[in-house]
Amino acid sequence: MRFEAPTSPEDAASLLAATDNARVLAGGTDLLVRLRAGQVEPEMIVDIKRIAGIDAITSEDGGWRIGAGVSCAAMGEHDALGADYPGVVEGAELIGSTQVQGRCTMIGNLCNAGPAADSVPAMVAAGAIAHVVGPKGTREAPVFEIPVSPGKTSLAKGEFIASVYLPPRGARGGDAYLRFIPRTEMDIAAVGCAVNLSLADDGTVEKASVVLGAVGPKVIEAAEAAAALIGTTCDDTALAACAEAATAAATPIDDKRGTVEFRKDVTGVLARRAARIAYTRAKGETS
Amino acid sequence: MSRIHVTTTINGDETEYLCEPQDTLLDVLRDELDLTGSKEGCASGDCGACSVMLDGRLVCSCLVLGAEAEGRAVETIEGMASGEELHPLQQAFIDKAALQCGICTPGILVAAKDLLERNPDPTEEEVRYWLAGNLCRCTGYDKIIRAVLDTAADMRGAA
Ligand SMILES: Cc1cc2nc3c(=O)[nH]c(=O)nc-3n(C[C@H](O)[C@H](O)[C@H](O)COP(=O)(O)OP(=O)(O)OC[C@H]3O[C@@H](n4cnc5c(N)ncnc54)[C@H](O)[C@@H]3O)c2cc1C
Ligand code: FES
Ligand code: FES
Numbered sequence: 001m002r003f004e005a006p007t008s009p010e011d012a013a014s015l016l017a018a019t020d021n022a023r024v025l026a027g028g029t030d031l032l033v034r035l036r037a038g039q040v041e042p043e044m045i046v047d048i049k050r051i052a053g054i055d056a057i058t059s060e061d062g063g064w065r066i067g068a069g070v071s072c073a074a075m076g077e078h079d080a081l082g083a084d085y086p087g088v089v090e091g092a093e094l095i096g097s098t099q100v101q102g103r104c105t106m107i108g109n110l111c112n113a114g115p116a117a118d119s120v121p122a123m124v125a126a127g128a129i130a131h132v133v134g135p136k137g138t139r140e141a142p143v144f145e146i147p148v149s150p151g152k153t154s155l156a157k158g159e160f161i162a163s164v165y166l167p168p169r170g171a172r173g174g175d176a177y178l179r180f181i182p183r184t185e186m187d188i189a190a191v192g193c194a195v196n197l198s199l200a201d202d203g204t205v206e207k208a209s210v211v212l213g214a215v216g217p218k219v220i221e222a223a224e225a226a227a228a229l230i231g232t233t234c235d236d237t238a239l240a241a242c243a244e245a246a247t248a249a250a251t252p253i254d255d256k257r258g259t260v261e262f263r264k265d266v267t268g269v270l271a272r273r274a275a276r277i278a279y280t281r282a283k284g285e286t287s
Numbered sequence: 288m289s290r291i292h293v294t295t296t297i298n299g300d301e302t303e304y305l306c307e308p309q310d311t312l313l314d315v316l317r318d319e320l321d322l323t324g325s326k327e328g329c330a331s332g333d334c335g336a337c338s339v340m341l342d343g344r345l346v347c348s349c350l351v352l353g354a355e356a357e358g359r360a361v362e363t364i365e366g367m368a369s370g371e372e373l374h375p376l377q378q379a380f381i382d383k384a385a386l387q388c389g390i391c392t393p394g395i396l397v398a399a400k401d402l403l404e405r406n407p408d409p410t411e412e413e414v415r416y417w418l419a420g421n422l423c424r425c426t427g428y429d430k431i432i433r434a435v436l437d438t439a440a441d442m443r444g445a446a
Contacts, residue, residue, distance in 0.1 A: 002308060003308035032350045032351075032352070033350070036331065049355075097419050098345055098401075098402075099332070099398070100347070102344035103344070103351070
């Protein structure tokens with residue numbers, strides 16, 4: 001195995017393209033566990049954290065660009081980002097312990113393509129766009145399209161994600177992410193749910209997105225659950241309809257962390273609660 | 288395969304070592320540099336016994352490659368006392384019996400020191416969440432949490 005730490009995105013892409021079975025190293029909190037367990041045997045590890053600017057959170061055209069080297073701890077410490085996207089930040093901050101937070105990245109969480117990845121539903125709900133760098137140049141892809149199935153992404157050979165862009169928050173927007181885990185800390189989500197809302201001047205929901213994690217092979221956009229909130233003030237009737245549609249959209253498996261029936265039920269509960277929190281935040285009230 | 292030459296700073300001293308690409312920072316500390324205070328409990332990021340500071344961030348050294356430390360600053364438990372004088376947290380852990388076998392202790396001390404530098408007045412809940420990634424199979428945690436809270440109070444009093 002070789003170790004490389006290129007300083008430009010182009011060099012990283014050409015190293016990745018020129019080697020069979022090369023792996024990107026971001027925070028290493030998934031990759032190093034898998035290396036040690038012998039689950040992956042890459043020929044080369046490409047540490048992207050030395051690429052200039054990759055550890056930056058920057059304001060761009062009213063939105064936020066988050067580099068692939070930004071630790072989730074650094075996201076949690078960024079007040080302006082947290083004010084615009086509390087849901088995205090709370091998803092990122094739920095990952096692992098303090099020690100894991102100091103290293104793990106949101107983009108590593110995405111590229112690991114685990115169905116229960118905590119930071120992914122809120123990114124998808126926010127309409128986040130991945131900036132992909134490859135040997136043939138760059139392209140932009142919705143974050144939703146990156147994971148394909150457990151452990152598999154849509155990235156081509158040589159491609160990696162250099163940053164993720166969160167669009168402008170706008171006035172009267174808010175988001176939230178909730179997960180259910182059997183313990184209170186250090187566990188994998190049995191269900192995750194993110195809600196992102198924008199309100200019209202009269203306080204009704206104009207745009208909504210409800211995204212589910214851990215209840216399918218990849219993150220799920222629950223369009224009907226979102227539609228149930230449009231035009232409402234997230235009153236109890238709307239929340240009940242949203243919860244029912246979220247339950248219907250969930251396609252979980254039975255495993256040691258929960259049965260299908262339980263996880264579908266919890267999906268509805270989390271959708272209702274996350275929608276309420278997102279609505280409160282969108283109105284500019286604290287929650 | 289040639290080994291990787293790394294120059295880094297460990298507990299304030301410039302240090303050089305050679306490592307294999309797959310060696311973790313924990314492997315290097317323990318096996319190359321004879322800094323065996325950091326422990327290997329799980330090698331998978333779950334137990335925190337290997338906790339060190341890397342460029343000012345608390346991390347599991349079992350989840351960092353030795354090669355990644357090039358040009359960075361690493362702080363380990365070995366750097367916590369000043370000479371013979373123990374850090375107040377170290378002294379409190381002894382005085383208040385916050386350890387039994389001691390395997391988890393170096394990691395918990397490194398983590399607790401970082402917490403108190405960021406937040407000199409944490410609540411019990413904050414201490415418990417901060418240390419959630421540090422497992423202890425002996426003490427039942429209570430004495431650890433109390434030692435950290437008492438030290439925080441003492442250090443605030445002394446400051
Ligand atoms: C103790 C512990 C607790 C954890 N708890 C949680 C939890 O609660 N919730 C959760 O969701 N996860 C959890 N995880 C898993 C892990 O921490 C997260 O998935 C983390 O976000 C991964 O980020 P990373 O930067 O460390 O990724 P890495 O390990 O560096 O990479 C992960 C994968 O993505 C690829 N990759 C990384 N960055 C890029 C990029 N920019 N472009 C292309 N490919 C890339 C790598 O090649 C690798 O295959 C936990 C892990 C540990 C060890
Ligand atoms: S040995 Fe590193 S976390 Fe357990
Ligand atoms: S004292 Fe034995 S593991 Fe904590």
